[in-house]
Amino acid sequence: MRDAVLTGLAEHGYPGLTVEYVAEHSGVHKTTVYRRWGSVEGLVADALDLAGEDAWTPPDTGSLEGDLRALAREVTETFGSASAAAAPTAFIAAAFQSERAAEALHTFYTGRFARCESVVRRAVDRGEAPSGTDAASVVRAVSAPLFFRALITREPIDTPLADQTATAVATAVRAGAYLPDRR
Amino acid sequence: MRDAVLTGLAEHGYPGLTVEYVAEHSGVHKTTVYRRWGSVEGLVADALDLAGEDAWTPPDTGSLEGDLRALAREVTETFGSASAAAAPTAFIAAAFQSERAAEALHTFYTGRFARCESVVRRAVDRGEAPSGTDAASVVRAVSAPLFFRALITREPIDTPLADQTATAVATAVRAGAYLPDRR
Secondary structure, eight states: OHHHHHHHHHHHHHHHOOHHHHHHHHOOOHHHHHHHHOSHHHHHHHHHHHHTTSOOOOOOOSSHHHHHHHHHHHHHHHHTSHHHHHHHHHHHHHHTTOHHHHHHHHHHHHHHHHHHHHHHHHHHHTTSSOTTOOHHHHHHHHHHHHHHHHHTSOOOOOHHHHHHHHHHHHHHHHTTTTSGGGO | OHHHHHHHHHHHHHHHOOHHHHHHHHOOOHHHHHHHHOSHHHHHHHHHHHHTTSOOOOOOOSSHHHHHHHHHHHHHHHHTSHHHHHHHHHHHHHHTTOHHHHHHHHHHHHHHHHHHHHHHHHHHHTTSSOTTOOHHHHHHHHHHHHHHHHHTSOOOOOHHHHHHHHHHHHHHHHTTTTSGGGO
16 A cells, blocks of 8 residues: 555656555555545655654664664665655655645654664763754755755756765764853 | 736646636636646646746845755744645655646756855855755755655654754865765
8 A cells, every 4th residue: 555655656746646656556445445534634744654664773883973874864765765765755745735745744753853862862872062063953964955956946866866965964062062051 | 917827726726727727817818828828737827837937036144054054944944833834845746747837847947946055055165065065966965855855755844853854964064975976
């Protein structure tokens, strides 16, 4: 079912996704799809909920800059490739049109970034980052410029850009720019 | 005409915007709209082109951190307010569904950020930033975490967050993290 939603989103986008398409491509009867998920919005939200239940953990390279670089490169690998970007881009696009998809996207990303915060906790434990560093802002700052270029300004992203972003954030973290009293 | 496009986008989003709506709300005859703009895509692209022709210039507060802070706060004022965010959000959403809107959005933002680069040039002239600093990345890094939270992770943004973002980027700039050999 989820595969049919992902394929449908990637091929037709949210405006083109229909319960009929999902029923046909999943082999589940249309009546069952309507009864269980209610609508296309329900299908998209359910697929996002499922995506958030995976076993993904952030990289653990032994250094703050190494971990941030690996996180940034993961974003670049996804959104720098048309085929890998199709499904997540379609979810992000769907959230502009459906409140329920927007809530599911929020839950997905806040969950994902909560896992990423262990990168900052380990850096604090190693003495690489000051205690009290705003981990939520740090992990978002590493991904944001890459998402921004790929999906908003619609500019190319690549590995050197991912590394530059990670270096900049790691430098700011080490200098204490993400301590709460600096806000 | 552009006002009718902006109002239509803000009220109905890109999927709900029609040439009929724009004709009715602008007083221009439907036939004329079709002849001149061809389609809704053409209207949206034209409105974005017009938006890019304004006289906006980046802040000039006398310091790098002050300028970056003012830039970040401008993003927060727009995307932190539902009414101010409606039109730009609708353009960004339209770009996910229309290649022509995506190109117009790219042109709009690259033009806007090209103007922002004077903030970094002035900082270099004042000796606040090392010569060779990647100005394009700096000005995007200041806006990106705010756009990212407002439009992708769908989290609240506020002035303290804008200031934190500006401080972090200014710190990284001063430390030379945006020099080309660091990429």
